Amino acid sequence: MNLSNTSITLSLIMVSGIDQLHFVSGVVGESCMNVTYTHQSICALKGSTVDISCFYTHPSWHNVTEVSWFSKWESGVTTDLSLNPEYADRVEYHRQTEKDSTLRITDLRESDSTEYKFRFTTDEARWGYSFPGTTLSVTGFQVEVTPKWRSESKTLSCITTCTLSNPNPIYIWYKNGQHRDESTSPQYKYSVSNDYGDSYSCAVKGHEDLHSPAVCFQGQSCNRVTYTKRRICVLKGSTVDISCTYVSYYSTTSSFWFRSDKSTPEDLTTDPGYAGRVEYPGTYRGPSSLRITDLREEDSAEYRFTFKTDNFEWGHSFPGTTLSVTGLQVKVTPAAEGQKTLTCITTCTLTDNPTYIWYKNGQCLDEPTSQQYSSNTLVVLGHSVDSYSCAVEHHEDLHSPAVCKYELKNYST
Structure with a gap:
């Protein structure tokens, strides 16, 4: 092999605590296709937000046509997470350069615990799905009290099912809903008090809203x-x-x-x-x-x-x-030629997955159970002289302001 004509790219990945190297070779002056993940595994708190990141390269003469993150793959078929109903309104894609991508998942659930991979397509090739990605483990806090039997003192342990990726977390301890103490250790010792109604809970600094369920210091009944x-x-x-x-x-x-x-x-x-x-x-x-x-x-x-x-x-x-x-507003965006997409928007995601109702010139378009009109989007002719408004089922009296002819013809985003 003539080393003057080749280059070696080393991608370092941690697997079960052992450093492993993936070798990707290419010709000098060229940039081969490769994806390198920032973390091989992440442990995050239930209810929190996580960022899963990677860097990717491709030959300079390739143009990237599509990027996506996915968590399930069968027979080479992958589903873009941004289109997965299980992640609706909880997934965002971010980038800082042309060669990086970050998957952000909010309001984490235990069911989000899985392996996530990045995929990109150019006008010449597509990155595969066989290499390992980033494994996400989602955990909550639990307080464990030891010893179980009567004792002059007990140890409270703030435990999780995986080791938090947050470096050097500071643990916060609560007694009866009141902030009591902070410690760099997940364990804390308390002397037994005469008040058997006391309850204790723990959290980590920066995520105080994700505290553990309260547990009784003595017995089964407590505040x-x-x-x-x-x-x-x-x-x-x-x-x-x-x-x-x-x-x-x-x-x-x-x-x-x-x-x-x-x-x-x-x-x-x-x-x-x-x-x-x-x-x-x-x-x-x-x-x-x-x-x-x-x-x-x-x-x-x-x-x-x-x-x-x-x-x-x-x-x-x-x-x-x-x-x-929040109130309701109709947002207008261009769709196909001669058409506009109307979206019934709110400043927050309405609770309980509501059914939307659309009105044309003050008249309900169809029954609220109709598949065509039950979503928060509607496609209409851009040159229409009609006005449109939206509402939520069971709250028809709280409809949005109407979008009229002028807005349909001239609105742009």
Whole structure:
């Protein structure tokens, strides 16, 4: 082999802690096709956001025609993650240069744990799918209490199913919903107290909203609050129910909901900004609900629940449910020649996968169950003199402003 006419590209990959080299050879002056992943494996928290990145090369005379990320491949057939319903509204592709790509997945779920690969196509060739990509493991926190038997002191361990990729995490410990301590170790020792109603939870700094479920320090019954949903997106003018379940070791004397952006917790039923729009329809014990009617954009906030006993008050450190209030707007973009695509857009993704309804000149186009009109997009003639509007099923009175003839003919993105 004449080494003066060849070059060797070394791609270093970590596999099970052992360095392995993939050799890709090519002629000097040429850039062969190759993909190198930034990480061979990533461990991320459930509910968080992860970036999976790679760098790729190709001959300088090739033009890239398509790039995509995928997680499943059968007989050479791959599905672009951006088109996969399981990742709807949770996947984005980013790039900083012409030779890198980043897959961003938000609101991670345990079902997202799999191997992800990058693929690109040029006008001359396509990168294959046989090389390993990046394996993602999604985990949550759990608190383990040892020893199980009665002891003067116990050790609390904040455990995950994989080792977090976050370097040198700082663990945060909560007692009865209140920030108690921080440590670089996932283990913490506590002396046994006489209060058997205490509960403990853990998180890592920077992801305090992803704390573990509360566990009882002694026995099986202890103080805790669990929110039904962490995020809710609803329409301006509608009504929302925000709920949680709570357990009090002692008899409860009072309970209320408050906004987390207040300097001190304030019962929403006494807040002038919510006068006549707030009620607590839940039972005194068990599930507790906050109902807000005639929603306004300024109601967008995080809402938390607290309760009191004669000698105890649930802490205010835990995150609650974040409410986002949005209106509807029709966005117009060019489609095929002589056509426009209408999209019913919101500032957040509406909760519970709503069915959309389209109106033409104030008249419903079809039944809301129709496949043609149940999505948030609609294709119309660009030169139409008609006006269009959209709404969500069961909230027909909250439709968007109409898009008229002028906008259809002249709107551009």
